[in-house]
Amino acid sequence: MMRVKLTVAYDGTAYHGWQIQKNGNTIEGELNRHLSALLQEEIQVIGASRTDAGVHALCNVAVFDTDTRMPAGKISYALNQRLPEDIRIQDSRRVADDFHPRKCESIKTYEYKILRGTFPMPTERLYSHFIYTPLHVEWMREAAAYLEGKHDFKSFCSENSQAESTVRTIYRIELVEEGSMLKIRISGNGFLYNMVRILAGTLVECGKGRFPAERIQDILEARDRQAAGPTLPPQGLTLVAYRFL
């Protein structure tokens, strides 16, 4: 038996998220099905980030155990031959038998892309959220500074979350402008359910001038989802980096 770690990239547009469901295609379901067919044994992957429907990833992580004699490094090539073209394994390698991606300390980086302008751009529509109202990016940067660090992010978590603790650490929030595209890059040790989309939605409220930057402190203290801004739609969100410590 060996444990294999996959680095998985996908376009989430056509999927009901990572986690297996009764109805609808999922990334986990596709991986289990094609790995089982490839390796001729029943495979069940363990995912690192269970991304929502419509969310993308450049580098999510999955591990599984197998008795195959295929070298771990070759599994990426063989599996990519079978997977649909909106899922591509970027790397496969053997890891320690007790490596568990959700029980390891890690730094995850998500990017939320916002396209600003008079009209949406069709070639960006699947990978960004369009906003017509002008955004004051400096106000968003001021607000983002209040979010960095270790905080109770209960206000930034959808009500139906089952997380035991809502304390997380955000290492860094960067706002990068590339023409009319604004990228919000958030690195942290873990994220609650919908947290990045609510953080992005709250920063947008600050950028529109509806929330002053200092309001972030009140929102954090409120520990109430109603205090924060809206949950932005999933297609703007991509998991862009994943590092185990």
Next chain:
Amino acid sequence: MMRVKLTVAYDGTAYHGWQIQKNGNTIEGELNRHLSALLQEEIQVIGASRTDAGVHALCNVAVFDTDTRMPAGKISYALNQRLPEDIRIQDSRRVADDFHPRKCESIKTYEYKILRGTFPMPTERLYSHFIYTPLHVEWMREAAAYLEGKHDFKSFCSENSQAESTVRTIYRIELVEEGSMLKIRISGNGFLYNMVRILAGTLVECGKGRFPAERIQDILEARDRQAAGPTLPPQGLTLVAYRFL
């Protein structure tokens, strides 16, 4: 009567190109249908660049004549309400009654995107061409220099072209690297059928070391499609700028 000029952005993935066909959706067909419904008269647009199936545009141009009393600048907003989300008018304005986008001198810029790496990246698959073999970008730049200027591009034109003259001027070819993405930006006064995709395919042959840069001169002189490199697939190509002189 007034003549209206539209700046049209589209994701070409789902279309059989710009030009109306008996079978299959086209950009021109969608514009005619939705404009006719909006303005309550039979509208037929004249397109500037008749892009191929699968090719994208940020700023193609179409003009049409109308008797509407709707101000030209409002047509973009009203038409976008009706168009599918993979087509978006970026601008609408009145132009001179004799303005014809294919009879005007213009500078068009196309971008061909090539993703280099071990495995394709799903979120880039609809807007780039994936190449596994390493490319020497400096060799491609040397080759590109031979293509700039006024030349007979018959070798870079698909056989079934109906163009009378195959002489065109390329003002500039830039190769821009952004991480693993390589962008080939080509500006010119006009392009023959499949010309940008054949130019890109020929530059890739140079980047792989299969053609030395000086070979470009021989290819131009041959005036024979067989002398040039392959036609790269359409999804890597986007019309990114259009300027009338």
